[in-house]
Amino acid sequence: MGKIIALFNQSGGVGKTTLTMNLGYQLAERGHRMLLVDMDPQASLTTFMGFDVSDQDKTIYNAIVSEEDEPLPILQAHQMNLSPANIMLANAEQELILADQRETRLKEPLSAIANDYDFILIDCPPSLGILSQISLIAADYVLVPIQTQFKALMGTDSLLKTIKKIQRRLNKTLKIAGFCPTMYSPGNALDQRTLEAITEQLAAIAPIFTPIPRATALAEASEFGKPLALSPKKNLSVLAILNEIVIVLEQL
Numbered sequence: 001m002g003k004i005i006a007l008f009n010q011s012g013g014v015g016k017t018t019l020t021m022n023l024g025y026q027l028a029e030r031g032h033r034m035l036l037v038d039m040d041p042q043a044s045l046t047t048f049m050g051f052d053v054s055d056q057d058k059t060i061y062n063a064i065v066s067e068e069d070e071p072l073p074i075l076q077a078h079q080m081n082l083s084p085a086n087i088m089l090a091n092a093e094q095e096l097i098l099a100d101q102r103e104t105r106l107k108e109p110l111s112a113i114a115n116d117y118d119f120i121l122i123d124c125p126p127s128l129g130i131l132s133q134i135s136l137i138a139a140d141y142v143l144v145p146i147q148t149q150f151k152a153l154m155g156t157d158s159l160l161k162t163i164k165k166i167q168r169r170l171n172k173t174l175k176i177a178g179f180c181p182t183m184y185s186p187g188n189a190l191d192q193r194t195l196e197a198i199t200e201q202l203a204a205i206a207p208i209f210t211p212i213p214r215a216t217a218l219a220e221a222s223e224f225g226k227p228l229a230l231s232p233k234k235n236l237s238v239l240a241i242l243n244e245i246v247i248v249l250e251q252l
């Protein structure tokens with residue numbers, strides 16, 4: 001059975017989607033069979049992977065709201081499979097309110113195909129709502145990207161509360177794989193202090209991964225619709241850090 005990892009933080013712009021694609025690609029490079037799942041109605045992962053969101057007529061939305069057993073739609077790019085999203089997914093929040101068995105709407109279709117993969121990475125939306133909840137219910141692990149910025153720790157209380165709530169009842173075996181500081185500028189004293197604060201407050205809860213530096217090359221690669229490793233402007237030190245995290249994920 002593939003390990004299912006949700007990348008979750010209710011703050012937007014912390015690097016969830018960038019990490020999902022790039023950890024996914026580095027894992028694929030090491031021979032792992034990969035599925036990425038776009039659970040954000042903004043569909044950034046689908047775009048970052050190089051797809052035109054408006055071309056997708058079947059998306060993850062169909063699989064999670066359908067009353068019949070609709071399989072997950074699967075696209076292929078960069079040695080990975082992707083279940084795409086589009087803005088229709090924004091309707092799912094409403095439509096699932098009264099739906100039967102809504103807690104397992106993602107877990108069920110993922111369980112059906114988990115044997116075909118070594119890892120399934122779920123890119124959560126920037127919210128604590130039902131889409132994030134059903135992602136955490138479907139997952140074995142949660143990985144929390146956390147921006148090394150002054151405000152970073154402000155949301156961690158509600159983030160941890162949400163994870164605890166899921167662990168208490170709906171997914172008792174959910175584990176925190178770690179916190180991944182992102183957009184870190186090593187030369188910046190404020191970033192350094194924030195990293196220290198993140199470590200001080202969260203290291204007792206789960207491992208703190210090597211920070212991902214702020215690197216234009218990462219943003220540019222996504223803009224080209226590619227993982228960093230396939231971009232014309234590679235950044236070898238960022239790739240080395242991604243691979244360090246990948247080795248931890250392999251040992252989960």
Ligand SMILES: Nc1ncnc2c1ncn2[C@@H]1O[C@H](COP(=O)(O)OP(=O)(O)O)[C@@H](O)[C@H]1O
Nearest residue numbers: 012013014015016017018183213214215218219
């Ligand atoms: N390490 C980084 N360095 C520089 N820019 C980054 C980095 N990680 C992500 N970005 C950029 O920041 C923006 C937000 O990242 P994204 O991965 O979409 O965050 P989230 O999914 O948490 O909203 C995107 O434009 C992305 O290209």
Ligand SMILES: [Mg+2]
Nearest residue numbers: 016017040044
């Ligand atoms: Mg995102």
